[in-house]
Amino acid sequence: MEAETIRFDENLETVAFEFAQEIPAGSDVVIYIEFDGIHNDQLAGFYRSSYSDNTGEKRHLVITQFQSTDCRRCFPSFDEPALKATFSSSLIVDRHLVALSNTAEISSVDIEVDGILKKHVTFQTTPKMSTYLVAYVVGELDFIETVVNAPLPTNSHKYPVRVYTIKGKAEHGKYALSLASKVLEFFSEYFDEPYSLNKCDLIAVPDFAAVSMENWGLITFRESEILFDKSSSVQAKQEIADTIAHELCHQWFGNIVTMMWWNDLWLNEAFATFLGWLAVDWLFPEWKVWTQFLSNNYSQALALDALRSSHPIDVQVNSPNEIGEIFDAICYHKGASILKMLYNFLGNKVFKDGVRSYIQEFKWKNTVGDDLWCHFSLASEIDISNLMYSWTRETGYPLVTVESECFDAFSATMTVKLSQSRFLSGGDLQEDEDQVLWWIPITVVTHLNPHTPLRHILVDKSAIITFPYSENFGAYWKLNYDATGIYRVKYPSEQVYKITDIVSNHPTTFSPGDRLIMVSDMFSLMTAGLESITTFLEMILALENEEDGIVLEQISQRLDVIKNACYSEPEITRNGINKLTLKIFSSKVAKVGFDFAENEAHLDSMKRTLIITKAFTAGDKRVATELCSRFRKFISGNTSALHPNIRPVAYSAFLSSSTPESAESDFQVLINLYNNPNTPAHEKEIILESFGAITTPAIINRILETLIFDPDFLHAQQDFFSPLFGLKRWNRDQHRIRPLLWEWLTRNWDRIYAGFTVGSGTIGVLLSVCLSGNMDPNFEAQVQGWINGDEIREEQLKLAERNIARALEGNRTAAKWILRERDNLAEWVSSI
Incomplete structure (x- = not known):
């Protein structure tokens, strides 16, 4: 029977079918729905991705991104994680295109559609899974492959692993392919559960809003997060390893066992973050990833969770638009940090036993946080549920x-x-x-x-x-x-x-992790008024001869926070902060130099990059001159003159050195490099971010008002944010840039909002960039007036309430400690 009426509710994102005849509750019913749709350009649902091939010609592929609630953009579905189902899919595509889905192709038959010969590709039925994991990709693709035959567990099976790319880039997937095969073996053994599908595809997508997505058997990545070549930096190498390990962990933790509802998103993301780092540590023990974890994940989590506007790990989610806001440092990094704390407390064996029994009981099912704690309790004979309650259900630490x-x-x-x-x-x-x-x-x-x-x-x-x-x-x-x-x-x-x-x-008395956390703790106590800024700065000065690059990174981060907060302080204070930074980093430049050995240790390369970058941003003119010299040689064809690790800072040094007379031609040099079809995606992101270093007002205005809104200029919509990040990171005139970003946001709000998917989280990121760090005492009132000044805008901004609250609270906190410590800071730095 056909439905008599069809009712849509746009707010609830539902459709209701009404039939003339009553359907008894509990009946087995098959519903057939005919529907059609259009591939959008908003990087969500079943969307169209654009790119330029190696000749500069514009091409397209279509791809899906369904997490969290965008499967419904593709087909009508019970689009909630707990309502798992099996999916039997087929696609009709042009014959020359590659069609992919979660499972392997079982047939490809030529058919005629409106007089045009196409092919009908059918895929195997999936396991029972959530809608947000369904995936399709259609395009002109190449691939490379290997076969995984994990030795453990003993019931494992052989299956192919492939890395797909657009035409001509497959060779750049070799590093990712090697990583993926090893990580899949690692997790098969760690979980004592074989990989559940008969293939695993990883695909590099030219235009992708998320960094990556764990679609079961068809994992999608930004090109910069999976492709690696001779122009890639050591930082990119590590990011690729982290990202691949994270998404492959999801093939078990998240895909086989899935959270019941989005409030327990941390069950997916915190575990994939923590166990992803565990896998990378297994692959590359020389990277000292757990010390890096402290400087990155742990520090980010504690910084955010020290705000009153933070939220618990297990957070209430009432509508689809609220979901995007919880994909944050609390879910990922605080969640991973409490798991690391528990791992250290229980030990590897007990922790692993708890994870394994959890997966076996809830395979193909959905869970809540207490289910996980129950299995750790069984493995340890300790009441873990009670111990961990406050860590997941309460805000703060x-x-x-x-x-x-x-x-x-x-x-x-x-x-x-x-x-x-x-x-x-x-x-x-x-x-x-x-x-x-x-x-x-x-x-x-x-x-x-x-x-x-x-x-x-x-x-x-x-x-x-x-x-x-x-x-x-x-x-x-x-x-x-x-x-x-924690x-x-x-x-x-x-x-x-x-x-x-x-x-x-005697600095090595303490471990690098201990030295790092001393810096982090002392700075945080200072912001809270529990220590003076002079005590913190004396500790930094005590670490003047620090040699560990990860500890230096933490020192750099904290000095940057002070520098950024003091952008409107007197010049003598700002110069004093730079002098302290130079005292720590400039003296090390001569020691490490600008040249990278071919087989140099990973952490040595990262340290050299940090030292050069910090010396430049603190105003070391010799470093700036050397970077500009190397850039000019590089742009003239001597690519070996400028190592990939220091290209970001070199591009920025070149643009920031522009004179009013040379600014246009200098800027055009970077635009030409960006538009070169042979410039890799990761390099394009770096170039766009370096645009932020330019100081010429007319060029900054052109970037903000024209270039980033121009689809013919911006090669990937995902890169919209890169120049904005660059203005905050590289531009030396923050006194002008911060109010400028706010003015730009309010002036362009309507077209910005129209260009992004509601609830995707991108709006929240944008607001954080434009609101954070503005110390104008009237700024918060301006923001509230803008929000409340238009009913439609007020409704639009509800999806970013947390981002706005965090940014404004961060501004208040910084303004408060600056007011309290201003004289102490000025006096101390004057003696440097």
């Missing part, structure tokens, strides 16, 4: 304060009283904000046990711990070894001075 210490020479022990409270980067913690008690695994290292931490558990508001100690020369003790726990530590002043002195005179 604790500050552990050392209230007192007492050394007993007779028993050779140190007794320390600890307390816990919520940490807020803005300070002024109110009583009603401090009602949560966290389960905190406390680790202690001393001069007696520098690398074998003693373990304690803090579960109450305060507690006393005792550990072996002696007060001989060089004695010390420190909490939170290698940041294995908390800040506040020591008494005399303990801070002792640690700073040891860092200055």
